Amino acid sequence: MTRIIEVPDQITVGALAEKLELPVASLVTELMKNGMMITVNEKIDIDTANIIISELGLEIELKSEAPEETVVAKRVMSDAADAETRPPVVAVMGHVDHGKTSLLDKIRETDTAAKEAGGITQHISAYQISHGDRLITFLDTPGHEAFSALREHGALLTDVAIIVIAADDGIKPQTLEAIRFARKAGTKMIVCVNKIDKEGADINKIKQQLAEAEVMPEEWGGDTVIVPVSAKTGEGIKELLDMILLVSDIEELKSSHSVPGRGLIIESHMETGRGAVAVALVQEGTLRQGDFIVIGSTYAKVRMLETTAGKAIKEALPSTPVQISGSKSLPEFGDEFYVVASEKLAREAANLGGQKHSAAQTGMTSSELLRIISKRTSIIEFNIIVKADVQGSLTSVIDSLKPLDTEEVATRVVGSGVGTITENDIITAQTAGAVIYGFNVDSGAAIKQLASRHNVTVKNFKVIYELLDDVKNELTKRLPEEIVDTDTGRLVIRGVFRTTNSEVICGGEVTKGKLTIPSLAHHMRDGKELETVEILTLKSGPQEVKEIPMGEMCGMSYKPTEKPDILEGDHFEFFTREVKDRSL
Numbered sequence: 331m332t333r334i335i336e337v338p339d340q341i342t343v344g345a346l347a348e349k350l351e352l353p354v355a356s357l358v359t360e361l362m363k364n365g366m367m368i369t370v371n372e373k374i375d376i377d378t379a380n381i382i383i384s385e386l387g388l389e390i391e392l393k394s395e396a397p398e399e400t401v402v403a404k405r406v407m408s409d410a411a412d413a414e415t416r417p418p419v420v421a422v423m424g425h426v427d428h429g430k431t432s433l434l435d436k437i438r439e440t441d442t443a444a445k446e447a448g449g450i451t452q453h454i455s456a457y458q459i460s461h462g463d464r465l466i467t468f469l470d471t472p473g474h475e476a477f478s479a480l481r482e483h484g485a486l487l488t489d490v491a492i493i494v495i496a497a498d499d500g501i502k503p504q505t506l507e508a509i510r511f512a513r514k515a516g517t518k519m520i521v522c523v524n525k526i527d528k529e530g531a532d533i534n535k536i537k538q539q540l541a542e543a544e545v546m547p548e549e550w551g552g553d554t555v556i557v558p559v560s561a562k563t564g565e566g567i568k569e570l571l572d573m574i575l576l577v578s579d580i581e582e583l584k585s586s587h588s589v590p591g592r593g594l595i596i597e598s599h600m601e602t603g604r605g606a607v608a609v610a611l612v613q614e615g616t617l618r619q620g621d622f623i624v625i626g627s628t629y630a631k632v633r634m635l636e637t638t639a640g641k642a643i644k645e646a647l648p649s650t651p652v653q654i655s656g657s658k659s660l661p662e663f664g665d666e667f668y669v670v671a672s673e674k675l676a677r678e679a680a681n682l683g684g685q686k687h688s689a690a691q692t693g694m695t696s697s698e699l700l701r702i703i704s705k706r707t708s709i710i711e712f713n714i715i716v717k718a719d720v721q722g723s724l725t726s727v728i729d730s731l732k733p734l735d736t737e738e739v740a741t742r743v744v745g746s747g748v749g750t751i752t753e754n755d756i757i758t759a760q761t762a763g764a765v766i767y768g769f770n771v772d773s774g775a776a777i778k779q780l781a782s783r784h785n786v787t788v789k790n791f792k793v794i795y796e797l798l799d800d801v802k803n804e805l806t807k808r809l810p811e812e813i814v815d816t817d818t819g820r821l822v823i824r825g826v827f828r829t830t831n832s833e834v835i836c837g838g839e840v841t842k843g844k845l846t847i848p849s850l851a852h853h854m855r856d857g858k859e860l861e862t863v864e865i866l867t868l869k870s871g872p873q874e875v876k877e878i879p880m881g882e883m884c885g886m887s888y889k890p891t892e893k894p895d896i897l898e899g900d901h902f903e904f905f906t907r908e909v910k911d912r913s914l
């Protein structure tokens with residue numbers, strides 16, 4: 331009879347082993363067999379645990395303990411009555427090398443406020459500029475994967491998407507992808523035709539291509555604004571910024587300042603001396619220094635509140651990107667945050683958030699685990715470890731890998747994390763036979779040496795598409811080859827001249843198609859196949875030939891696969907075999 335055991339929604343592997351009265355090692359081994367590299371102190375969720383229990387053949391079912399009564403902080407939504415205009419949040423998307431980074435750099439250069447602050451040189455994931463007397467918030471996301479990752483978290487972050495197209499190159503698959511994405515997300519789109527200073531820049535050609543992609547330019551009767559710019563000379567940048575404000579005015583972007591602040595985490599990293607530092611975008615209300623906030627499954631007292639340019643501020647209004655410190659642990663990209671009244675409330679709400687997070691800590695959900703269990707006999711897996719500079723890039727990389735999976739091959743992320751590649755990563759990679767992918771991280775000489783000593787491949791990338799292409803190549807290499815057989819002709823045996831274990835010489839008549847060489851043949855008798863053999867030679871009279879047409883008699887020698895067994899009347903169905911490489 332199945333025994334029911336009550337456990338919390340999330341339980342450490344050690345505690346679970348205890349409840350199941352099993353040695354921890356056997357539970358860890360079973361988890362590993364199912365593709366989960368989890369240590370004793372890490373937590374798994376009930377669904378996952380139940381799957382493992384049934385894999386182990388135990389007659390036990392885990393049930394969730396009744397949740398404790400906890401005060402959940404109520405999130406106050408914006409009251410439209412006191413809503414005020416807020417700056418637009420803009421993301422720049424498009425094909426690699428079309429000038430996204432250059433455009434964002436140029437925009438920052440034109441920002442007078444930034445210049446006064448001494449200029450900003452380091453890479454930041456979000457910032458605000460002033461244009462005239464108004465503000466615009468730019469997100470410098472690693473790509474539109476970041477966008478979709480955020481969307482998956484149920485929040486639509488951007489008001490305006492700028493699709494950058496290089497005037498001398500035109501629409502590329504990634505441009506179309508970005509357009510499709512912005513459309514799906516219902517985000518306003520401005521097409522920015524960049525590099526107009528270059529010879530070969532052809533704006534009309536791009537309008538044509540846009541129209542073909544059903545993005546009709548305004549001047550052709552459509553509703554897409556197209557702004558020609560040069561990120562190099564700065565031409566058109568002012569018009570682009572004007573246009574962003576115009577588009578957002580039409581959208582009437584508003585948010586209340588009076589409610590407690592809430593928003594999204596768009597980046598996080600650990601910093602010596604400051605601990606967990608997160609870049610957060612305030613979406614509604616006001617976030618103040620000293621506020622208590624819940625961030626996903628963790629919480630913080632906002633110790634430090636700064637603009638992303640590093641200027642200390644006391645409060646941040648809607649659409650402002652800020653840096654905050656004081657979080658108990660590293661928040662995740664896409665986590666929602668919201669202000670609550672006290673530390674106690676923040677802690678309790680964070681605990682609940684953590685439980686809801688389910689298997690997020692292990693990087694694997696129970697449905698993924700099920701997929702692995704059900705497919706593990708047939709699917710070919712490519713194990714990888716991903717390390718990235720910031721949480722945002724890490725989430726983007728991992729989320730962008732999933733669509734590359736097919737029924738036959740799939741990547742399996744056996745480890746991931748923010749920061750440089752460590753000795754521990756190398757050891758895990760060796761154990762799991764995994765390749766380590768570094769995104770915007772360095773691996774020092776010592777780590778490189780260690781990797782080569784352990785035969786571990788470490789690959790570093792700075793461009794997400796290049797990393798994805800590499801993974802795709804690796805998956806393609808692992809795809810089983812496709813074998814294509816093509817029937818060519820039939821030979822009916824009329825005489826057998828010599829049989830040895832390595833060669834059979836016989837003769838017959840071509841009754842169908844033609845015989846060619848090199849070739850393979852199914853050796854048939856009474857409608858049944860006896861063997862598949864390789865044809866060695868074809869002879870017309872005493873002459874060796876490459877081809878015998880239908881209706882002719884010929885001699886043939888082949889290599890038998892087993893002890894030679896051939897009779898007059900047998901026939902050979904000739905076919906050619908091609909082994910084709912496949913692509914994803």
Ligand code: GDP
Pocket residue numbers: 424425426427428429430431432433524525526527528559560561562563
């Ligand atoms: P991203 O990959 O889309 O971020 O593209 P980048 O901003 O890195 O730009 C790719 C290349 O195009 C760089 O060599 C830039 O210097 C160059 N580039 C970008 N914008 C312009 C432009 O307006 N005019 C010219 N001539 N070159 C540009």
